[in-house]
Amino acid sequence: MPSDKIRIRVYNVGFGDCLLVTVPDGTVKRNILIDFGNAPGKGGSNEPFKAIAENVRDETGGHLDAIVMTHEHLDHLEGFRSQKRVFDRMTVDYVWMGLPSHPNYYRDYPTAVLRRRMRAFARRFSQQMRRGAVEIAPSFEAMVLNNLTNVERMDYLRKLPKNKPALYLARGKSVRSKPFSNKVKIRVLAPEKDVSVYYGAGGHGGANPLGIVHAAAADGSAGGDWAFPSIKRVRQPSNLSVTDWTRLRKTIQTGGVDAIRAIDKAENNTSLVFLLEADGKRLLFTGDAEVESWHFIGTKSRKHMKPVDFLKVSHHGSANGTPSDVLDKLLPVKRKKHATVVVSTKSKVYGTTNPVPDADLLKELKKRCRKLVSTDKTKKRWVDVYV
Secondary structure (H helix, E strand, C coil), X not given: CXXXXXXXEEECCCXXXXXEEEEEECCEEEEEEECCCCXXXXXXXXXXXXXXXXHHHHHHCCEEEEEXXXXXXXXXXXXXXXXXXXXXXXXXXXXXXXXHXXXXXXXXXXXXXXXXXXXHHHHHHHHHHHCCCCCCCHHHHHHHHHCCCCHHHHHHHHCCCCCCCCEEECCCCCCCCCCCCCCEEEEEEECCCCHHHHCCXXXXXXXXXXXXXXXXXXXCCCCCCCCXXXXXXXXXXXXCCHHHHHHHXXXXXXXXXXXXXXXHHHHHCCCCEEEEEECCEEEEECCCCCHHHHHHHHHXXXXXXXXXXXXXCHHHHCHHHCCHHHHHHHCCHHHHHHCEEEECCCCCXXXXXXXXXXXXXXXXXXXXXXXXXXXXHCCCCEEEEEC
16 A cells, blocks of 8 residues: 555445554554444345455454444444454454443443433344244344344453453543554544433434333333333224234334334444544544434534545435535535545345435535445455545
8 A cells, every 4th residue: 555645445344334444653554443244134144254354464464553343233343253263363452432332331321321221122122023023124123133232242342452441432532642643633523421412302312212112121121011002992904814913003002113213323323433634634434423413523523523535424325324514514515526435335225215325415425525435336345445
């Protein structure tokens, strides 16, 4: 690679994220691996993981300055433990995670306990699915599975740095000299420390989903059965069997679809969003931040919302991952020749009414950058981008 360029190697993992960022820092080059995973089911198989992990090892000489896990969805972390044979033999200096992944997070931020309850609900919903009590589309099943907590995966990541604890980051938290010199600046723009601001009564996230998931115990466990809201009883249609009619009524009563979507959105908004500045270039990595997170970034980090030279598009190119006002600030049309944009995605996995990636967003991005790279449009294992 050119010695004076920042390189972003974008790995084709299917529906997921995996980027190896190599940054010149004085006389050395720093290597940062951002996320590594894909979604269950139609998101793609784990088959590419082995070749990708081995390439990361070979490209870095077995040494990563930092691993960044933006949030706890499987399409951002599944590959690490899956390829522990490779990562166990590598040297990792630092692991960065969003503050909500701290083991004591709910002790320190008790108002955010709704997030725990919502995830307990997802676990409960998954158990009902496996028992055949609820029949859902494969794409929706993938969303459920993607949101399940996995303690083993998280613990494995936390322990990768042999002599340093993981760094848990939120807006304003400094990571100076971890591991960079003062020639490289990292600015954390999200998440907010207390993620309850993204949802619930009074939060920018709108309606409080607690009414859907309140059957989870106060401590966040999955205790008790779901609470089914009362609905007006209607007669069984003649074209449905008793079994099918009972199953349909139960599915309607649970409100499960709305609950899982709320859970998915809440977790996306815990994404670690950070700005990397080096050699006069500005690179923004966004995880899966959605509208609610962008609202607080725009409010609390307004001075950093300026044109960038590189943008990793949020949430795999979904319509709610990149609001139009964000595009105007980060990718003004007049700077088109200076900007490179990456979308890590796979079409026909999520959404029918609002499919991911969003076609209108992709068209708009093309108007605002000199190069748009989409992993959905290549059969290569990876694509290199230089900034």
